[in-house]
Amino acid sequence: MRNVFKKKAWLGAAAVALALAACSQADMGTKTATTTSKEAVASNTVVAGGPVVMRRLTQKQYEQTIADLFGKDIIVGGPFEPDQREAGLLAVGAGQVSVAASGVEQYNKMGRNIAAQVVDEKNRTVLIGCTPANAKQPDDACAKQFLARVGKFLYRRPLTDSELNSRVAAAHEAAKLRGNFYLGLETSLATLLVSPQFLFVQEATVTDKKGNIRLDGYSKASRLSFLLWNNAPDDELLAAAAKGDLDTPKGLAKQVDRMIASPRLEDGLRAFFTDMLEFDRYETLSKDSTLYPKFNFKVGEEEKEQTLRTIVDHLITRNGDYRDLFTTRHTYLTRTLAAIYEVPLKSVNAGWQPYEFAPDSGHAGILTHASFVSLHSHPGRTSPTLRGKALREALLCQRVPDPPGNVNFAIVQDTNNPNFKTVRQRLTAHATEAMCTGCHKIMDPMGLALENFDTVGGYRKDENGTKIDASGELDGVKFNDAAGLGQVLRNNANATSCVVNRIYSYGLGRKPTKSETEWLKTVALKNFEADGYKIPMLLKRIATSDTFFRVIPADTAAPKVAAAQ
Amino acid sequence: MVFNRVFGRMFSRASALSVAGAAVALMSAQNAGASETRGYAVNWFTVATIATPKNCPKGLNPLSDDYYKRELKRLGYKDAEVEKLMKDFPSGEYVPLVTMRGRVDGKPTNVFANPWSQPDPGLFLVEGKDGYGFNLDGKTGPNDFVDPETKETGIDNGFWRAVGCTHNYHISAPEYANYPYAQWDGTRDTSGAWLLEIGGVDNWTNDDDVTVTIDKAIDVIQRDANGNTVRDMTFRVDPSSRSKTVVKAKIKNGELRTDAFNMQFVADPGVMPEFKLKNAKMRLTFKQDGSLFAYLGGYHEWLPIYWSMAQGGWTFEHSTGIDLPAQYYALKKLADFDPDPKTGENRAISGTWSFDAVPAYIVHPETVAQK
Numbered sequence: 001m002r003n004v005f006k007k008k009a010w011l012g013a014a015a016v017a018l019a020l021a022a023c024s025q026a027d028m029g030t031k032t033a034t035t036t037s038k039e040a041v042a043s044n045t046v047v048a049g050g051p052v053v054m055r056r057l058t059q060k061q062y063e064q065t066i067a068d069l070f071g072k073d074i075i076v077g078g079p080f081e082p083d084q085r086e087a088g089l090l091a092v093g094a095g096q097v098s099v100a101a102s103g104v105e106q107y108n109k110m111g112r113n114i115a116a117q118v119v120d121e122k123n124r125t126v127l128i129g130c131t132p133a134n135a136k137q138p139d140d141a142c143a144k145q146f147l148a149r150v151g152k153f154l155y156r157r158p159l160t161d162s163e164l165n166s167r168v169a170a171a172h173e174a175a176k177l178r179g180n181f182y183l184g185l186e187t188s189l190a191t192l193l194v195s196p197q198f199l200f201v202q203e204a205t206v207t208d209k210k211g212n213i214r215l216d217g218y219s220k221a222s223r224l225s226f227l228l229w230n231n232a233p234d235d236e237l238l239a240a241a242a243k244g245d246l247d248t249p250k251g252l253a254k255q256v257d258r259m260i261a262s263p264r265l266e267d268g269l270r271a272f273f274t275d276m277l278e279f280d281r282y283e284t285l286s287k288d289s290t291l292y293p294k295f296n297f298k299v300g301e302e303e304k305e306q307t308l309r310t311i312v313d314h315l316i317t318r319n320g321d322y323r324d325l326f327t328t329r330h331t332y333l334t335r336t337l338a339a340i341y342e343v344p345l346k347s348v349n350a351g352w353q354p355y356e357f358a359p360d361s362g363h364a365g366i367l368t369h370a371s372f373v374s375l376h377s378h379p380g381r382t383s384p385t386l387r388g389k390a391l392r393e394a395l396l397c398q399r400v401p402d403p404p405g406n407v408n409f410a411i412v413q414d415t416n417n418p419n420f421k422t423v424r425q426r427l428t429a430h431a432t433e434a435m436c437t438g439c440h441k442i443m444d445p446m447g448l449a450l451e452n453f454d455t456v457g458g459y460r461k462d463e464n465g466t467k468i469d470a471s472g473e474l475d476g477v478k479f480n481d482a483a484g485l486g487q488v489l490r491n492n493a494n495a496t497s498c499v500v501n502r503i504y505s506y507g508l509g510r511k512p513t514k515s516e517t518e519w520l521k522t523v524a525l526k527n528f529e530a531d532g533y534k535i536p537m538l539l540k541r542i543a544t545s546d547t548f549f550r551v552i553p554a555d556t557a558a559p560k561v562a563a564a565q
Numbered sequence: 566m567v568f569n570r571v572f573g574r575m576f577s578r579a580s581a582l583s584v585a586g587a588a589v590a591l592m593s594a595q596n597a598g599a600s601e602t603r604g605y606a607v608n609w610f611t612v613a614t615i616a617t618p619k620n621c622p623k624g625l626n627p628l629s630d631d632y633y634k635r636e637l638k639r640l641g642y643k644d645a646e647v648e649k650l651m652k653d654f655p656s657g658e659y660v661p662l663v664t665m666r667g668r669v670d671g672k673p674t675n676v677f678a679n680p681w682s683q684p685d686p687g688l689f690l691v692e693g694k695d696g697y698g699f700n701l702d703g704k705t706g707p708n709d710f711v712d713p714e715t716k717e718t719g720i721d722n723g724f725w726r727a728v729g730c731t732h733n734y735h736i737s738a739p740e741y742a743n744y745p746y747a748q749w750d751g752t753r754d755t756s757g758a759w760l761l762e763i764g765g766v767d768n769w770t771n772d773d774d775v776t777v778t779i780d781k782a783i784d785v786i787q788r789d790a791n792g793n794t795v796r797d798m799t800f801r802v803d804p805s806s807r808s809k810t811v812v813k814a815k816i817k818n819g820e821l822r823t824d825a826f827n828m829q830f831v832a833d834p835g836v837m838p839e840f841k842l843k844n845a846k847m848r849l850t851f852k853q854d855g856s857l858f859a860y861l862g863g864y865h866e867w868l869p870i871y872w873s874m875a876q877g878g879w880t881f882e883h884s885t886g887i888d889l890p891a892q893y894y895a896l897k898k899l900a901d902f903d904p905d906p907k908t909g910e911n912r913a914i915s916g917t918w919s920f921d922a923v924p925a926y927i928v929h930p931e932t933v934a935q936k
Binding site for chain 2: 295342346
């Protein structure tokens with residue numbers, strides 16, 4: 001009997017693999033075999049590398065940099081240039097976008113506004129750090145001191161002599177024209193804030209003693225910092241880069257350990273999972289208020305926050321197994337979210353409260369969070385297809401193609417058809433059309449397992465008076481409900497290979513090269529397993545690996561850094 | 566479908582417990598499989614109104630523009646002067662004149678604070694028989710109404726007789742009378758939620774021994790996308806007993822009726838500090854979507870009702886059209902309960918309010934006795 005089941009499961013998996021292959025090519029292959037070995041693999045067993053990337057700062061990274069440098073009271077404003085998702089991540093898209101003319105105007109406006117706030121009378125004493133000899137005249141010494149310090153954090157490296165001198169000269173000229181040292185400094189700072197060196201993370205390379213091309217220290221620092229903290233390097237990291245510490249295994253490990261131990265790791269993980277789970281789509285998410293009046297923009301923000309808090313708690317605070325995110329009943333709720341889930345909050349404390357869903361609640365894992373089911377639903381009805389597609393693409397790194405343009409959705413959209421009371425019935429009827437069958441087979445069986453959750457995440461037992469059948473299968477493994485789906489997903493090898501791939505891509509700002517993919521499969525993934533699927537350890541393995549900084553030959557050269565810095 | 570969905574999970578909304586014992590009590594209630602408690606948070610609370618032609622044969626009472634002219638003329642102003650003053654609104658002499666239109670010893674007096682300083686202009690009162698409520702005194706008299714839903718006679722609702730022919734209150738459900746609507750609209754966003762628990766229920770269609778508890782929450786309601794109270798939210802009960810009322814009730818054919826009870830509720834200090842009913846009764850019905858609709862009748866001191874209106878002064882008069890001194894005299898005249906031992910004048914007036922409430926989780930801290 002057991003063998004029969006295994007055979008069926010294998011056949012199912014094979015069928016799905018074929019279907020996926022027909023639809024698209026997965027990022028890391030359709031099925032990554034995991035090793036049974038629990039021993040770590042040396043990171044240098046596979047030599048890998050890829051090209052450098054010039055990434056545009058995301059809105060969050062821009063805001064974090066300004067907040068760290070000048071304080072949270074400085075108003076950044078916006079709007080920012082729209083992001084673009086590539087290979088499942090905005091971080092990868094950031095390496096493929098530029099700034100439109102309107103965007104330059106906007107960045108210029110923001111930069112001038114920020115600079116004006118920095119030199120404002122109420123802020124200048126603290127933020128500038130020196131006082132001019134005469135506030136009505138240029139003071140090159142004070143300007144140089146300020147611009148060198150600020151420029152280092154904005155450019156994520158010390159300014160070159162040429163860069164610094166030109167900025168000091170700009171401050172000098174503007175102060176003369178405007179008759180005010182601070183207004184001169186404001187003008188010069190604004191030029192720093194709109195410069196490509198700030199708005200884009202630009203990586204530079206050097207050739208080491210062995211003849212290998214790798215990132216220079218400051219570029220390493222940026223890669224580390226944006227991967228682990230989603231922020232520009234801090235003073236200590238830049239100092240380590242300057243001293244060459246990041247070029248030695250010991251020095252690199254010291255910095256990585258420090259960064260992983262920092263509370264800022266939470267910012268990094270939040271940013272990564274916000275990207276991976278496509279939470280940016282909440283910006284435009286809406287629901288039919290007649291059918292689902294509980295939902296509004298604030299609820300959407302809380303849905304997102306619930307999942308991020310759960311992830312941070314599980315992966316950092318509890319140092320839990322990544323795979324258990326798909327099964328854990330531990331989470332955090334507000335009164336508003338508790339109303340969505342129709343559960344009472346017993347704590348008398350207001351705000352976010354730890355909460356554990358009851359074993360028979362139907363809620364288990366982040367797939368059953370309102371964020372996932374709400375984000376991947378239509379405004380007025382659920383969509384097993386969208387949910388299944390999201391699961392394939394975001395969590396298994398398998399791309400599902402868009403439907404053809406001439407699909408007839410009439411049956412699926414008619415929720416009042418007495419012959420098809422449930423989504424399962426409607427989809428079954430719809431999927432009999434030959435052109436739809438192939439792709440629906442790889443999405444619907446998982447999505448239907450989430451049918452107990454309505455468009456905003458509320459639990460339901462039936463639809464139009466008919467009991468919901470939440471059974472399904474994933475790659476040939478069957479389950480009865482959402483909790484079963486979570487368990488199957490937890491044990492799916494693609495789920496773990498996917499997060500490894502995504503984190504690596506996120507850190508690089510591009511898709512891994514063929515050699516890097518091989519390294520991920522044969523080294524990173526095996527080590528992830530050996531480490532008990534702990535994300536902080538995965539980050540450490542990647543961040544301290546030679547592969548993460550190895551670069552294929554390019555013309556990029558490191559800028560000559562000012563000797564005075 | 567909705568019925569099943571809501572009620573399928575409603576059981577877990579049961580609560581009648583302290584915070585410390587919440588989980589245990591919930592489990593034992595479920596395991597016992599016996600009586601059930603459901604919690605609700607009030608959504609809209611308003612005066613029960615019904616607008617029928619028979620109720621107001623003389624028409625509706627004049628609006629402020631008309632009765633201000635009337636009062637200014639009474640005070641000796643010529644027609645031309647009145648027209649000029651009215652054009653000035655709301656600046657110039659107009660506001661102080663209408664505010665100080667009372668007279669005490671011939672001197673201008675704030676008529677809102679001293680409504681007796683103006684002669685009773687006479688308000689058109691409800692003359693028909695249509696009025697919601699209860700037979701509170703057990704008698705049937707000439708001033709009593711017939712409830713349009715239950716057809717019960719002897720309905721005591723003096724407040725409705727006093728306000729039912731004003732433009733503001735002359736309206737029928739599902740529309741709300743404008744002034745109580747506005748009052749509630751502000752109150753529920755700033756005050757703790759009004760809670761209702763119905764407990765000890767074995768059968769939601771027929772049960773002759775259930776308990777209704779009225780409470781106030783520490784937590785304020787939140788509004789959904791349609792402006793209604795969000796369903797299924799958790800509320801903590803005010804640990805003091807100053808807003809708690811417990812009364813026995815019976816459910817018959819799906820309608821719940823309470824025994825007579827007295828209630829006090831700490832309401833909105835900006836509207837009416839206390840809502841206190843004597844010899845009150847309540848009846849309610851359960852709706853398919855899990856919510857309920859209720860009528861609450863009883864005797865309330867009439868002077869606080871007047872003050873809740875009068876604190877708005879001329880802006881109240883202008884926005885609602887209600888002539889405050891006239892309203893004062895009407896309430897005083899129609900008061901029908903609790904005679905003052907010294908003067909013999911009744912201090913309370915019968916009235917009926919209606920409200921709907923949505924499912925809610927209610928958490929009880931240890932009750933702290935009111936000192």
